[in-house]
Amino acid sequence: MKAPAISQLERRMIEAEIMDRMRAELAAELGAERALALLRRASQAAARDAGAAFARTAPGGPSLVHFQSILERWREGNALDIEDVRLDGDELTFSITRCEYVAAYRAMGLTTAMTDAVSCCRDFGFIQGYSPRLSLEREETIAAGRPACRFRFVWKD
Numbered sequence: 001m002k003a004p005a006i007s008q009l010e011r012r013m014i015e016a017e018i019m020d021r022m023r024a025e026l027a028a029e030l031g032a033e034r035a036l037a038l039l040r041r042a043s044q045a046a047a048r049d050a051g052a053a054f055a056r057t058a059p060g061g062p063s064l065v066h067f068q069s070i071l072e073r074w075r076e077g078n079a080l081d082i083e084d085v086r087l088d089g090d091e092l093t094f095s096i097t098r099c100e101y102v103a104a105y106r107a108m109g110l111t112t113a114m115t116d117a118v119s120c121c122r123d124f125g126f127i128q129g130y131s132p133r134l135s136l137e138r139e140e141t142i143a144a145g146r147p148a149c150r151f152r153f154v155w156k157d
Contacts, residue, residue, distance in 0.1 A: 007077040013104050016118045019043075020110060023117075040117040044125030051129025062131040064155040068092055090156070096149040099142045115143040127153065 006014075019039050026035035058066040068087055071094070074080055081098035105115040120141050127134045135154050140146035 007079070008073070009077050009079045009100055009104065012101055012119060013108070016105055016108060016110060016114075019118050020108070020114060023114060036113055036117050039114075040121050043118055043122050044128075047122035047125030048129035050122075051126040053129075054126075055130045062133070064090065064092055064134070064153065067130060067134065067153065067155075090154060092151075092153040092155075094151050096142065096151070097147070099149065102141075102143045105143070112143055112145075116141075119143070120149075123151075131155075133157070 019042075023035045023039055026038060030038075054070060055062045064087065068085070071082055071085065075082060077100075079100045080096050083095050083097050085094040086092070101119050102115060105119065110118070120143050123138065124136055127136050133156050135156065137152040137154070138149060141149045143149075
């Protein structure tokens with residue numbers, strides 16, 4: 001029997017709970033900084049795999065136009081408010097002005113650093129897996145106390 005589908009937000013909350021328990025154990029053995037670095041590395045590796053899987057769905061291969069379609073998946077379950085989406089040539093920009101992931105992690109008691117390790121850092125791993133031609137600039141996040149996460153993706157020929 002196939003397990004019932006869960007939302008991306010529910011999945012991330014389950015992962016965050018497990019990873020926070022792992023953080024506590026790893027920190028006791030290796031120190032807090034090393035524990036966070038290992039969890040961050042694991043999150044980015046999982047995101048790279050997800051980005052590569054998404055790239056394989058691109059008709060004709062990865063492109064910025066195809067990459068933009070991931071925004072619908074990210075919005076599922078009303079998890080994010082994404083505004084000012086602009087695709088202009090080789091650049092995709094947008095702002096996330098509400099993030100239920102961050103709200104859920106705060107309700108779980110996760111620190112800003114842990115929120116970054118289980119979630120925010122995944123954006124960089126995802127694009128690495130999607131295409132070496134894609135880069136991301138994101139200087140601020142809601143998790144770090146800013147009013148929005150501002151994304152700028154650039155496709156390099």
